[in-house]
């Protein structure tokens with residue numbers, strides 16, 4: 001799986017990593033952003049993580 005972190009000020013980009021590894025990046029680097037998203041959207045942090053993971057996935061059609 002390829003990931004390109006959705007947070008605009010972050011340039012984390014990695015190919016062929018597991019979702020777990022990207023999740024680790026989110027938890028290490030974006031705790032505050034995730035908490036903000038969860039608060040703003042009134043959703044649990046786990047759900048904010050899931051949404052961020054799916055928005056950061058890069059699908060290559062070639």
Ligand SMILES: [Zn+2]
Nearest residue numbers: 005007010012
């Ligand atoms: Zn990031």
